[in-house]
Amino acid sequence: MSTSASRGEIAILGTGLAGMGHAGGATEQEIIAQAASAAIERSGLRKSDIDGIITSSLTSPWWVMRMAEYLGIRPRFSDSTMFGGSAFIADLKIAQMAIAAGECENVLICYGSTPRSVPSSSRLNQMRAELDPQPYEHPYKAFNPVSSYSLAAARHMYEYGTTRQQLAEVAVAARKWAQLNPDAFVKKPLTVDEVINAKMISDPLTVLDCCLVTDGAGAIVVTSSQRAKSLHRKPIYVLGSGFAHWHRQISCMEDLTITPAVESGRKAFDQAGLTPADVDVVELYDAFTINPILFLEDLGFCKKGEGGAFIEGGRIEPGGEFPMNTNGGGLSCVHPGMYSIFLIIEAVTQLRAEAHARQVHGAEVALVHGNGGVLSSQATAILSSAL
Amino acid sequence: MNESSIKPADAPQSMTVKAHDKRYFDALAQGVFEIPQCRDCQKFHFFPRVCCPYCGSQALQWVAPSGKGIVYSVTIVRARQGDDYTVVLVDLEEGPRLMSRVVDMPVEDVKIGMPVLARIDQTEDGPLLVFTAAGEQS
Numbered sequence: 082m083s084t085s086a087s088r089g090e091i092a093i094l095g096t097g098l099a100g101m102g103h104a105g106g107a108t109e110q111e112i113i114a115q116a117a118s119a120a121i122e123r124s125g126l127r128k129s130d131i132d133g134i135i136t137s138s139l140t141s142p143w144w145v146m147r148m149a150e151y152l153g154i155r156p157r158f159s160d161s162t163m164f165g166g167s168a169f170i171a172d173l174k175i176a177q178m179a180i181a182a183g184e185c186e187n188v189l190i191c192y193g194s195t196p197r198s199v200p201s202s203s204r205l206n207q208m209r210a211e212l213d214p215q216p217y218e219h220p221y222k223a224f225n226p227v228s229s230y231s232l233a234a235a236r237h238m239y240e241y242g243t244t245r246q247q248l249a250e251v252a253v254a255a256r257k258w259a260q261l262n263p264d265a266f267v268k269k270p271l272t273v274d275e276v277i278n279a280k281m282i283s284d285p286l287t288v289l290d291c292c293l294v295t296d297g298a299g300a301i302v303v304t305s306s307q308r309a310k311s312l313h314r315k316p317i318y319v320l321g322s323g324f325a326h327w328h329r330q331i332s333c334m335e336d337l338t339i340t341p342a343v344e345s346g347r348k349a350f351d352q353a354g355l356t357p358a359d360v361d362v363v364e365l366y367d368a369f370t371i372n373p374i375l376f377l378e379d380l381g382f383c384k385k386g387e388g389g390a391f392i393e394g395g396r397i398e399p400g401g402e403f404p405m406n407t408n409g410g411g412l413s414c415v416h417p418g419m420y421s422i423f424l425i426i427e428a429v430t431q432l433r434a435e436a437h438a439r440q441v442h443g444a445e446v447a448l449v450h451g452n453g454g455v456l457s458s459q460a461t462a463i464l465s466s467a468l
Numbered sequence: 469m470n471e472s473s474i475k476p477a478d479a480p481q482s483m484t485v486k487a488h489d490k491r492y493f494d495a496l497a498q499g500v501f502e503i504p505q506c507r508d509c510q511k512f513h514f515f516p517r518v519c520c521p522y523c524g525s526q527a528l529q530w531v532a533p534s535g536k537g538i539v540y541s542v543t544i545v546r547a548r549q550g551d552d553y554t555v556v557l558v559d560l561e562e563g564p565r566l567m568s569r570v571v572d573m574p575v576e577d578v579k580i581g582m583p584v585l586a587r588i589d590q591t592e593d594g595p596l597l598v599f600t601a602a603g604e605q606s
Binding site for chain 2: 216217218220221222223224228231232233235236239280281282283284285330331332333337
C-alpha cells in the first residue's frame with residue numbers, strides 16, 4: 082500500500098472535557114469554554130497561540146462566531162460546517178488542510194451541549210424541524226432519529242440474519258466499559274435480556290438500544306506534527322482521515338445496509354497507509370446499537386453482513402479480543418446531541434496509556450469513526466502515538 | 469415541467485412546503501399521485517426536484533406511476549398516545565423509494581418484501597399517500 086504525502090501531517094496536543102453527564106446549570110458556552118481552556122493549557126500553548134477554531138451547533142448557525150467571541154479569539158482560520166454528529170472527526174481533515182495551506186498553526190476543535198439539564202422544548206424542536214424541512218417524511222410521523230435507524234436495523238436483519246441478541250450485545254459491552262470509566266454517566270449492570278425487553282421505541286430498537294441524552298463538552302487542539310514534538314510530551318498523530326455524505330433523509334439512502342463509512346474509511350486508511358489489521362482499539366459512534374455493526378463492516382473489519390457475528394460472545398467487551406468503545410460510548414458514557422469529539426478524546430487517552438482501569442494494553446493505533454444525521458455523514462480518522 | 473391540469477389550492481403555503489412541493493401536494497389533494505420523470509435520461513425520481521438528480525436536466529415531466537411497490541424496510545412506531553403505526557420505505561415499480569405507511573392491516577403483519585399498492589387518504593393534516601397490501605398480485 083502506498084503512503085500519502087499528507088500522512089500524519091497534524092497531531093493532537095491537549096484535550097479537555099467539561100460538564101460531563103449533568104452540567105449543573107452551566108450553559109453550553111460555559112462548558113465548551115472550560116473544556117477549551119483545559120485543552121489549550123494541556124497543549125503547552127497560550128490562548129493567544131490559537132489562530133484557528135472549528136465548532137458547530139445543532140441550534141445556532143452563528144456558533145463559531147459566538148464561541149470565538151466568548152473565548153476572545155480572533156481566528157485567522159475558522160470553519161463551522163454542519164455534518165451532524167460526525168463533524169469533529171471530519172474537522173480533523175479540515176484542520177489538516179488549513180494548517181498545510183499555511184492558513185493557521187494551532188486549531189481548537191470544540192463542542193458541547195446541555196440537553197440533559199436543559200431539555201429541548203417542543204417549541205425548539207419545532208423550530209429545528211421548520212428550519213430543516215423534510216415535507217416528504219414529516220407527515221408519516223417517524224419517531225426520528227430512532228425510526229430511521231430502526232429501518233436500517235430491520236433491513237440488516239432481513240438481509241443478513243442479524244439478531245436482536247447481537248444488537249443487545251453492543252449495549253451490554255458498552256455498559257461494561259462504562260463501569261471502568263469514572264466519567265461515564267450510566268454504570269448500572271445491564272444484561273442482554275434487559276435490553277431486548279426494555280420499552281420498544283420503534284421496532285426493532287428499544288430504549289436501551291438508543292444512546293443517552295446527557296450534557297457534556299469536549300475540546301482538542303491540533304497543530305502540525307513538526308511543531309507538536311516541541312509542545313507536548315505525547316503528541317497523537319492523525320495518520321489519515323476522511324469524510325463522506327451521501328444523503329440527508331433516510332428515504333434517500335440508496336442501500337440501508339451500506340453507509341458512507343465505506344468511503345470515509347477508505348480515505349482514512351489510504352492516507353494512513355494502514356489496514357484494519359493494524360488497528361489496536363476502535364471508537365465507533367454508537368448512537369444506536371445497529372451503528373457499530375454497520376461501521377465494522379463498512380470500515381473493513383469484517384465482511385458485509387457479518388457485523389453481528391463479529392461482535393458476538395463478548396469480543397468487544399473489556400478483556401475481549403477486539404476492544405471497542407472503551408469509554409462506554411454514547412450508549413453509556415456521554416451523548417450531548419453530537420458525540421464524535423468524545424471518540425477522539427477517548428482514543429487519545431488510550432494511545433497515551435492514561436485510561437487506567439479501561440486501558441487497552443499496548444494500544445498504538447486507534448480508529449475513530451463518527452456518524453451524523455441518519456447514517457447521512459460519516460467521518461473516520463486513524464490516530465497513532467507514533468508517526 | 470408539464471403543469472397538466474393540477475390547480476393550486478388556495479391554502480397559504482407553509483414554510484416547509486415550497487413552491488415545487490406545492491405542485492405535488494396540490495395533486496395529492498385532488499386525488500392524483502404523480503412523480504417527476506426526466507425527459508432526457510428517462511429516470512423517475514423522488515422527492516420531486518426542479519432538476520434531475522441523475523443527469524441534472526431541468527426537462528422534467530409529472531407522470532402518474534402504477535402505484536405498485538415493494539416494502540424495502542419497515543418499523544413500527546410505538547406511539548405514546550393512540551395506536552401504533554408503521555413507517556415504511558417503499559420502492560416504487562418505477563424505481564424511486566419513498567417514505568410512507570402501510571395501513572388496513574395489523575402493524576405486526578407488515579413485512580419487508582411485501583407487494584403494496586398506493587392510495588391517497590385525505591386526513592385532517594392534509595392528503596397522505598399510504599399503501600395497502602397488494603395481495604396475491606404477481
